Amino acid sequence: MFARSAIPAFRAASRSFTTQAARNVGPASARGYMGAAALAAGGAVAYSAFAAPTVHLEGPKTIAGELGTSTERSYVMIKPDGTSRQIVGDIISRFERRGYMLVAMKTVVPSQELAKEHYIDLAKKPFYGGLVKYITNGTPVVAMVWQGKDVIRQGRRLVGATNPLEANPGSIRGDFCVSVGRNIIHASDSHESATKEIGLWFHEKELATEYRPIAWDMIMADN
Template sequence: MFANSVRAGLRAASRSSVRAMSTLPARSAPRFGAGIAAGAAVAGYAMYEASKNPVLLEGAKTIAGEKGTIKPDGVSRQLVGKIVSRFEERGYKLVAIKSLTPSPALAKEHYSDLASRPFYAGLVKYITSGTPVVAMVWEGKDVIRQGRRIVGATNPLESDPGSVRGQYAVSVGRNLIHASDSFDAATKEIGLWFDSAELAEYEPTAWGWVMADN
């Protein structure tokens, strides 16, 4: 189960998103009428509490929630199932998933840290082009760092051959998926794209076998 303090934080983030993104079209807004977040990177990591010991983010044995988004090119190329299977086969738990076409307001908020970069306008135009994206939240040990490894380097030509980008992409502009690169980024993105009620609490049948340390 997600730690109560983390879920409370997500609820607060969602409420903040509602206030900040109240101009989003109703059809694109989650239950709070707020925004969404798109980034196939594993973003907005909600902490997962599996023991009485403190959970350390980005540590060797971190348990966290990761936000990822399959971009329009990944959806158009019909790679959604193959990308999802990479995380499932590793043993990570799918906490939330949905398909949507992000609004310009959502896209700008999601990529706000890149607003000063020359490619920002093109990135927003691309992600809101009309082809849907698939937003996801994954959970498990060290999922933020390991999720980034599954996805591969931003430049597919520098990605490991076994990664998603290393196997299926060749261009930075069409690198298939976004994954959050930090706890703060993941928290922000999960709050943008999902209402806390959309984050499922359950335990897969093999969860204990996958996550146990002994």
């Protein structure tokens, strides 16, 4: 943007001053006009730089927000075992204490179609059928969307390793479970998967994106 705005301004100023100099004055005065033209062009460049600053986007903006900013969103789901064990509040508090914002939440008994689409990337795995059967067994899951800076990556850290036996103590899986087949929670692993999963489980109108927690600006500030 800087280069595109600078070159036309410099050329236009140069043409104006040099044409006038050629008609009315000698070589020495013409050189003076050229210097003035350069100064005028420089002023135009400086003005354009301050008047219309370039905005750098960290990543594409989707229903999952903009990657790398405080609008970034992740899909998090408490599975039937987490719901059955009545530890939903404990799990939610982990994200709240970190400072992330809950923008959508609902309990759902997933259909076969919804479960299959959610886990479609695992369709060739031998455990796919059993996973779909378990998720659709009639016990509700808690579907959520969390928002905040780096929430996708940090959300995965809060959740812990897929195999709870490899999850660090302090993580959700490291504190609450031991079996990979009953690891109580799911969280998006990328901006692409968050975009797909949020769109699969929620309509965009269900996301409460217009409010801010009272300490939001303080939590998300860089200085």
